[in-house]
Amino acid sequence: MPHDAHYVGAKHKRWREKVLRRAGYLCEECRRYGRLDKDGLPVAATVAHHIKPLDEYPELAYDVDNGRALCEKCHNKEHPEKGGKARRY
């Protein structure tokens, strides 16, 4: 089974939606540092990131408390192991 199989499916979609909604669809990391986008607006979150990696905590895959709403940029920083390459989850 491909490694990213966890991420596919309705369950993950619902989890992601809940995480983003809880954050008001804004990047939690940017908000913490008061960063704004180029238009001077709060930065929108596009990715729901797992705080505890799924490889180690598969039981937390759909735990909203294990999710953080992030923008693409902040999310890439959370995954230096991927060489800064965009990874959606």
Ligand SMILES: [Zn+2]
């Ligand atoms: Zn951000």
Ligand SMILES: [Zn+2]
């Ligand atoms: Zn992530």
